[in-house]
Amino acid sequence: MDERTRPDGGPTAAGVTPTAARVEVGPDARVPGRRARIVVGVDGSKQSRIALRWACADARAKGDRVVAVAVWHLYPLAPPDRVGASPWWFTADPQEATAAYLGEVVDEVAADFPDVEIEQQVLSGHAAEELIHLSAAAEEVVLGATGSGGFAGMTLGSTSRAVLEHALSTVVLAR
Template sequence: MDETTRPDANPTASEPSRAPQRTAAGGSAGSAGQTGLIVVGVDGSKESRIALRWACSEARVRGCAVLAVSIWHLYPLAPPERVGASPWWFTADPEEATRAFLGEVVDEVSADFPDVRVEQRVISGHAAEQLIALSSEADVLVLGATGSGGFVGMRLGSVARAVLEHALCTVVVAR
């Protein structure tokens, strides 16, 4: 196989796998022939929606599941004397807000892929570190080309750059 061909939906037994084999339901691979896991980071950016769409399309071809992951992290927002004063944009439990947002994005994209199982996971922590850790479970990790940081002219976000440098599986950066 070269870079112009798409991998077969059912790789041969002689091809090594660096990730655990899973079915769409998340169990061990069995007679159903569905193996693998595609992890995709979803941060709400247009690029992360494109990444989720790409992951679902690829999962359909491979016959595997997608794990859509959103990671939240609270940065220090104020000096210690201001702690306890809630900023105007922080009005809900961050985990619940992230879970609701992820559900909306997954519902929007997965409507076009009814035959693909898309699981959701919300994690607290640093995005790059958490995605790198999840790469040990994945056959493929998919990210958007730029994140929510929005530096003008940057073609690759800092999270995508860190994941590309340290992931333990194939990484796809979708545009």
């Protein structure tokens, strides 16, 4: 092939240099034969269990796989009423404790979705930041509208709000 021949064998216009086409592939682009990832934030709350169930039903319908993510974070200082005491997050290895509750939640939901692949990830950091980071390689991120925070009656939790505002993929808020 020379500069006057197209890759398909046809001639090019005289004096025109062939160029390669640039194809943009975003996180929602489907690659044939590759299952997309649905990332689900799981904090053990009722809302996160609903989110995991929704994600599994969606994954089953689309042939995708689910990545259940739990994020733990140790606060730099114990609350004043806990100084000298042993708060729950110091009673066990936080990675192991988080993996244990994530496993329990996934086992509970997976029983109803035996045909859906559910991967479990336990991360250390700030939940919203970690989920936003994971959204770059996800088809969608599914969260409970409110989480395990202590503000009853809120229609949208702080993690859900941050992910909704900054995610690089579709965000689904389950109720």
